[in-house]
Amino acid sequence: MNIELLHRPGNTAAKVTLQPGETCTAESGAMIAMSGHMEITTTTHKKKSGSLLKAVKRVFSGESIFLNHFEPTDKPGEVFFGTDLAGDMIDLTLDNENLIVQSGSFLACEDSIDIGFGWQGFKTLFSGERVFWLNLKGSGKVVLSSFGAIYPVEVDGEYIVDGGHIVAFNETLDFSISKAGKSWIHSFLGGEGLVCKFKGKGTVWCQSHNPGSFGPLLTPNLRARKA
Amino acid sequence: MTTETCDIVLSGKLVNGADKDQVQQKLGTLFKTTEAKIAELFTRAPVAIKKSVDVSTAQKYQRAIEKAGAECVLKTQQPPVAKEQQEPSLSLVPMPEQQAEKVEPTGVQKPKKPGYDFEITGQPDYSFLTVQIPANETLKVEASAMATMDTNIEMKTKLKGGFGRFLTGESLFINDFTAANGPGEIGIAPGAPGDLLHQYLDGNTIYLQNSAYVASTADVTVESKWQGMVKGFFSGESLFLIRCSGKGDLWFNTYGAIIEIDVEDDYVVDTGNIVAFTEGLEYTIRKVGGYKSLFFSGEGLVCRFSGKGKVWIQTRSAAAFVSWAHWFRPVKRK
Numbered sequence: 001m002n003i004e005l006l007h008r009p010g011n012t013a014a015k016v017t018l019q020p021g022e023t024c025t026a027e028s029g030a031m032i033a034m035s036g037h038m039e040i041t042t043t044t045h046k047k048k049s050g051s052l053l054k055a056v057k058r059v060f061s062g063e064s065i066f067l068n069h070f071e072p073t074d075k076p077g078e079v080f081f082g083t084d085l086a087g088d089m090i091d092l093t094l095d096n097e098n099l100i101v102q103s104g105s106f107l108a109c110e111d112s113i114d115i116g117f118g119w120q121g122f123k124t125l126f127s128g129e130r131v132f133w134l135n136l137k138g139s140g141k142v143v144l145s146s147f148g149a150i151y152p153v154e155v156d157g158e159y160i161v162d163g164g165h166i167v168a169f170n171e172t173l174d175f176s177i178s179k180a181g182k183s184w185i186h187s188f189l190g191g192e193g194l195v196c197k198f199k200g201k202g203t204v205w206c207q208s209h210n211p212g213s214f215g216p217l218l219t220p221n222l223r224a225r226k227a
Numbered sequence: 228m229t230t231e232t233c234d235i236v237l238s239g240k241l242v243n244g245a246d247k248d249q250v251q252q253k254l255g256t257l258f259k260t261t262e263a264k265i266a267e268l269f270t271r272a273p274v275a276i277k278k279s280v281d282v283s284t285a286q287k288y289q290r291a292i293e294k295a296g297a298e299c300v301l302k303t304q305q306p307p308v309a310k311e312q313q314e315p316s317l318s319l320v321p322m323p324e325q326q327a328e329k330v331e332p333t334g335v336q337k338p339k340k341p342g343y344d345f346e347i348t349g350q351p352d353y354s355f356l357t358v359q360i361p362a363n364e365t366l367k368v369e370a371s372a373m374a375t376m377d378t379n380i381e382m383k384t385k386l387k388g389g390f391g392r393f394l395t396g397e398s399l400f401i402n403d404f405t406a407a408n409g410p411g412e413i414g415i416a417p418g419a420p421g422d423l424l425h426q427y428l429d430g431n432t433i434y435l436q437n438s439a440y441v442a443s444t445a446d447v448t449v450e451s452k453w454q455g456m457v458k459g460f461f462s463g464e465s466l467f468l469i470r471c472s473g474k475g476d477l478w479f480n481t482y483g484a485i486i487e488i489d490v491e492d493d494y495v496v497d498t499g500n501i502v503a504f505t506e507g508l509e510y511t512i513r514k515v516g517g518y519k520s521l522f523f524s525g526e527g528l529v530c531r532f533s534g535k536g537k538v539w540i541q542t543r544s545a546a547a548f549v550s551w552a553h554w555f556r557p558v559k560r561k
Contacts, residue, residue, distance in 0.1 A: 029547065032500040033538075
């Protein structure tokens with residue numbers, strides 16, 4: 001599986017070239033174009049697992065996403081992935097390690113990587129923003145997307161990141177939910193609310209913009225929808 | 228300007244006193260690629276990083292590359308004497324936004340000889356088009372896309388294509404801009420942030436998705452084409468494609484960056500990401516995968532192109548953005 005990121009950083013697309021026998025797993029709706037002989041199957045988990053009904057249930061409870069698996073038949077094929085929002089992408093190679101990824105930032109990965117939905121980390125905290133976390137395990141290539149630019153922060157000691165700006169982080173890092181200011185009142189009035197404090201040694205990938213802040217900017221200009 | 232072309236070759240040597248790591252880093256930024264890719268290029272040096280570019284463009288590359296500290300040689304494909312004869316071009320070409328090894332469509336765009344002089348800046352994120360209209364000639368521009376113009380340019384609104392254009396929705400009108408009493412300059416900004424592409428039509432035909440049209444010269448025929456009930460219905464927003472044919476310049480825009488795909492046998496494109504395609508390609512609207520995929524893959528229906536030709540796709544889709552924004556709509560209270 002070969003990954004090429006085109007037109008960085010504003011309007012990035014990922015071009016993935018697959019050899020016969022290789023499979024690429026991607027977030028649903030991410031495919032923008034592909035070779036005609038690419039086969040696509042949809043599951044909620046790893047390929048060939050999980051019943052459909054269970055899957056639907058999980059999606060409605062906000063704990064799962066559908067995944068598409070792309071596999072070329074008999075000759076090499078290519079597939080392009082894009083995102084809904086403007087922004088950058090990065091490709092990482094995992095070497096038998098765990099990476100925690102914000103669900104909206106996951107784009108695609110190699111079949112050898114196990115995608116876990118069970119990670120409970122700070123589910124309760126950011127549930128208001130419909131964010132949940134994926135636990136990517138194993139060895140292989142991963143493509144992540146961001147809203148705006150993406151930048152890695154090497155944490156050695158302690159570091160604080162706002163929840164909406166986290167793209168992914170190494171599981172080697174300890175984290176705790178904390179308040180940004182000295183007192184709770186200051187934290188909420190300052191608009192920062194709760195932040196995530198990382199501890200230890202590892203990398204946190206951050207995005208320059210928070211979709212959860214951009215969305216509400218649009219709200220006054222949008223027509224009302226039915227509940 | 229000469230039409231002679233040459234190859235840009237990276238010799239692998241560095242300009243005196245340059246530090247290899249720094250050079251590779253600079254080249255990486257220049258070509259918007261990773262240092263690793265540049266380092267790999269160096270291991271293969273001497274290597275041609277671009278082939279068959281016209282000399283003035285090649286010299287711009289050479290200057291930029293040598294400024295970064297790497298030695299760069301231009302290999303002319305015709306006798307080397309010609310190199311001295313060519314005159315420097317006056318038109319400014321935007322620095323190509325592309326990978327070193329691959330020629331992407333968003334790169335250098337120069338008017339091929341027969342067309343108008345134009346310049347596209349801000350590629351690929353915020354493209355802006357400036358066209359020089361020769362005296363007494365007319366440019367057709369999508370309504371509301373004009374941003375700036377010289378005072379001698381006269382605008383006329385015409386209802387092109389009759390009733391059909393009402394149904395295409397967005398670009399109901401095409402305005403005619405005529406440069407009266409001498410040449411004039413017009414600046415055109417498409418509605419969506421993204422890329423712009425120029426094609427010179429020489430009797431061939433290009434179909435555009437209905438909001439992709441930006442501008443064309445007078446001899447390009449622009450008409451809407453009924454896609455047929457089923458095709459149109461499933462492709463989402465538009466029932467029509469815009470058919471551009473004839474002889475002259477055509478500019479179209481995208482939401483997001485543009486990717487050109489050479490279709491050899493068949494290719495699948497998400498309906499929201501189609502920008503344009505050449506005539507001769509067959510297309511059908513299909514579901515992807517099985518029925519499970521139809522409802523849950525998030526792809527729904529796609530367009531399957533077959534035959535031989537070119538398809539241009541955009542990296543972002545307005546429909547996808549709108550469905551993201553949907554969750555931020557205020558909720559109606561009863």
